[in-house]
Amino acid sequence: MEITHRAVDYQYRVEVCFMPGQYPLYAQDMGIVVVIDVLRATSAMVAAFENGIDRIIPVATVEEARPYIGREGFIAAAERNGEVVEGFAYGNSPLAYVGEDLRGKTIVMTTTNGTRAISLAKDARMLVIGSFLNLSALSEWLVKQNDNILLLCSGWKDKFNLEDSMFAGAVMERLLESGKFGVEEDSSIAAKYMFMSGRDNYMSILKAAPRRRRIEQLQLLPDVKYCLTPDQSTMIPVLRNGELVLLDTTVE
């Protein structure tokens, strides 16, 4: 069916894009992009700000991150295929930052999916970082914005993934409740229904058999539990001049 956008009974749209490769199909008229990589890049980013980091520089390649290994004031973090890249002390585990005093430091980070999504959407008017860790703070800030919002899932190697889409559904539900936002895209309606059907047991959905095997294989269960626990932080990282810094929600 033809997709048309008509003036309707809401002011702004909130839509879900399931994977970075589809971003160009959904980017039009979207002022704010929320990049989502629940397991684990965007969870790690929020955790790092929660523990005092000054800024995070997302980079596309391992080679760009490597010169920062051991450099004063920097933490070099690199993950590929769910594992810490050889030579690096940090990957994309948020637990690596918990309890650390990161004040005054800069993380230079590259991950399989999350930093790619950031790179694709870097020209949006505003790009912010979402994860279950900052779900409520992010949703409360988003609902005050006067702009269309795209929830951009990082997926897994450009395939659909469940945890990012469920999180997008969780944000969407809060924005739709406001009455200020509406949806036009089927992906957005699907994300809402996925979250509604899974809200009471999303841990169990996310631990469905094939996923659980992969999680156990990589010994990620503590990470997964941490990443799926909502509202551990009120930090919202925002992209400014290619660097993630803390959004001051009292002025923006």
Added chain:
Amino acid sequence: MEITHRAVDYQYRVEVCFMPGQYPLYAQDMGIVVVIDVLRATSAMVAAFENGIDRIIPVATVEEARPYIGREGFIAAAERNGEVVEGFAYGNSPLAYVGEDLRGKTIVMTTTNGTRAISLAKDARMLVIGSFLNLSALSEWLVKQNDNILLLCSGWKDKFNLEDSMFAGAVMERLLESGKFGVEEDSSIAAKYMFMSGRDNYMSILKAAPRRRRIEQLQLLPDVKYCLTPDQSTMIPVLRNGELVLLDTTVE
């Protein structure tokens, strides 16, 4: 997380690919591809076989279909953006074939999404056509096959769409019940949950506000009701040498 495929407690996989552009990411090891374009190409194909058509030749462009307009023994069908292309008497409405005697005839058909998906997957060992019209017959045949099965949604201009994904979830549920098939992909798990949450009212989900406006705009409500009514046919179209013909389920 790393996606790995391990020998587990099922013999074959059944997976869902949400849009044609992702087909290369999901095609590996998939012997049977089910092309799904519920609204409306694959529903129209099943309806045409139900009404006696000999074969359907799917073509990519309107120009390839046009020479068949008015030609003895042929029906030329072309749809773009949900509407019949100018100069053609047929588009992708299944209702155009209902009650017609199509025996001995050939349809040459091009549609926005469905024929593109067929073209992409034409080299699969077997390519069959799915729609709610032949849901039970198709599922019963699939469950007897000894091969991996990919449910390929045609989407809308390479975006995710709800009706194809819900249908994929319906087929998946029946195949998983058999115990012979299992899933590895998140998209497959999501399709199952979408169908489970929507099974009792999928008409209402598929008629959610933005979709309903488009449907009403194109005056498609009778078509939509017809396309979403399961088990009106036992016909399974199969691609052979570039043409869709009727699968003889007594021998295959």
